[in-house]
Amino acid sequence: MALNFTSNRRGFVKKLSGIAGLVTLPTGLAALGKEQQLFAPKVAPAEDVTSREDYWGFIQQAYSSSPNVINLNNGGVSPQPIVVQNALDQYNRLSNEAPSYYMWRTLDEGRESVRIKLADLAGCSPEEIAINRNASEALETIIFGLNLQKGDEVVLTKQDYPNVINAWKQREKREGIVLKFINLDLPIEDNQLIVRKYQEAFTAQTKVIMITHLINWSGQIMPAALISRAAKKFNTAIQVVIDGAHSFAHIAYKIPDLEGDYYGTSLHKWLSSPFGTGMLYVKQSRIKELWTLLAAEDPNSSDIRKFERLGTRSFPTEMAIGQAINFHNAIGDERKQKRLHYLKNYWVEKCLDIPGFTTQTSLNPEFSGALATFAIKGMSPGQVAAELFKKARIHTSATVWENISGVRVTPHVYTPLKDLDRLVNTIHLIAKENVAATSRSSLN
Ligand SMILES: Cc1ncc(COP(=O)(O)O)c(C=O)c1O
Structure with missing residues (x-):
């Protein structure tokens, strides 16, 4: 869609809302663009298309993947469908017409609609979602923001992500919290065994447990809800942090299903959002007590937006998340x-x-x-x-x-x-x- 930018702000925002995905299109496939719709294979709403190569061939055409290299490291970072690339390009061009005007007065307003769309996908309230740049930022906001004291224990696994482990180690070094590492011999096809491993590490000093929902090294899906439940049963005060970097928009679930208190993910992995997009979830009742990573005016506010004081970042990038969500929903979880x-x-x-x-x-x-x-x-x-x-x-x-x-x-x-x-x-x-x-x- 070519944007015809007018000086009339209302008309202009209306146009933008189309590419941000605020307009509900008749079918999910409309997210794929007019030309591609002509070739859309007919699919009944409840049809199992797992092995329908005509359907997936059509999805393939929505990407601009290299004909020369077979990219089988989508777990590192995923490519964006062409509609997302186009939206990003359009927002970027617009922003370059007058950056501080368009980014801070116009596109900035669109963040609220992206928040609503993300919350819908995540199955929680928009008031529990903050938009940021990646899973590392989201998870380190949680790790460095928790009130912990010397001697407090954190249970985590040796198979957690290095940035996450390093953040915890920094707190260990500076503040004397104690890290209790579990070692998982993967793959494990017994959820109770995993839960028991965590339980064996719980003590009266356990304050936090860390769960990587889908382990990046080997693909193991962890029984996050069972682990969270076991922890809360042991001591209701234990707080649960979940790393959803590899599970979000990859496997079908809603964040509250995992029964954690905090959750961070990247959106540039399985959601195929623009590079440098991430999301932080904080359970409503926990927002007030969690400190921000970058200082906010009122760090003890219960407003999730306090975690978005990130300074200047790419608004075009954030806005195009809406288009990636449309694309994801067109396929379905x-x-x-x-x-x-x-x-x-x-x-x-x-x-x-x-x-x-x-x-x-x-x-x-x-x-x-x-x-x-x-x-x-x-x-x-x-x-x-x-x-x-x-x-x-x-x-x-x-x-x-x-x-x-x-x-x-x-x-x-x-x-x-x-x-x-x-x-x-x-x-x-x-x-x-x-x-x-x-x-x-x-x-x-
Ligand atoms: C399990 C896990 N957590 C966190 C991250 C960090 O993601 P990002 O690089 O987007 O911050 C990754 C990245 O691969 C990961 O695999």
């Missing part, structure tokens, strides 16, 4: 989760009989989504990832962290099966060459 899990199982199942192939990821949808980590016996993750790229231009992520070592593969909704076939064939080839090289060296 459940459909997306099913397809992502299907894609993961599609390639992993084809590799299980390759000699030397192992995976640290469950194939059960209760315990995993799109993300899987695999290894080839006798090769380092770095070597395997380099071979995948050299042989087939497949971009993945070599992962070595604590007891996890492998190549992480994350397809997205736009990934065609053909790309995964190429992945499988290349893994076959690498494993075969590795066996041949090993037997040659044992002969020498």
Whole structure:
């Protein structure tokens, strides 16, 4: 849609609201743009489209993915559908006409509608949602904002995200809080076992527990609600912090389902929002007591907006989140989760009989989504990832962290099966060459 910017502010805001996704379109697919709608496959509302390649081929056309590189590291950061790129571009061009006028007087107002849309997606009140730049910022706002004293204990896992662990370690170093690390031997297909691991670490000093909802290293889905419940049963004063960076818009749930007090996520991962977008959730009753990371006029206010005193940042980027939500809703939570899990199982199942192939990821949808980590016996993750790229231009992520070592593969909704076939064939080839090289060296 070309924007015709008028000096009439009302007409102008109305136009913007169209691209911010404030206008409800007749069907979700309308979010994909006029040209693409012509080719939209017919899908009944409740139809299971998990393996309908015509439907997903259509979704693929909504992205501008490289024809030269197969991107299987969508877990790092995801690309944006073309409609999101266009909205971002349009907001950016507008902002450049008179930055402080358009960003601070006009687009700034749009943040409230983005907040409403995010809250709808997250299943909570807009008054519990703050928009920021990434999961690290959201989670560190929580970690550094909690009132804790020397000797207070925090239970976390060795498989949590490094930025999160480092933030807790900084508090340990500066303030003498005590970190109790659990070590998870993944994958685990027994939720009670995970809950017990946490419970074993609880003491009378436990004040906070940290849960990574979907572990980035291996894709394990953690039973967040069960862990939260066990913690609150042990001591109602325990506060629960949830890292949803990899689960939001990837698996279908609402934030309150997890029964945590605080939650942070990136939006530039599975939601496909512009780069540098994130979200903080704070349960209404906890807002007042949580300190802000960047000082606010009234740090003890109960207004969630106190966490948005971030100084100048990209308003175009924030505004285009609305378009990403439209796109996500056009597919739907459940459909997306099913397809992502299907894609993961599609390639992993084809590799299980390759000699030397192992995976640290469950194939059960209760315990995993799109993300899987695999290894080839006798090769380092770095070597395997380099071979995948050299042989087939497949971009993945070599992962070595604590007891996890492998190549992480994350397809997205736009990934065609053909790309995964190429992945499988290349893994076959690498494993075969590795066996041949090993037997040659044992002969020498
Ligand atoms: C589990 C987890 N938490 C937090 C983050 C931080 O996300 P961001 O880089 O968007 O701040 C990541 C990033 O990969 C992650 O995987």
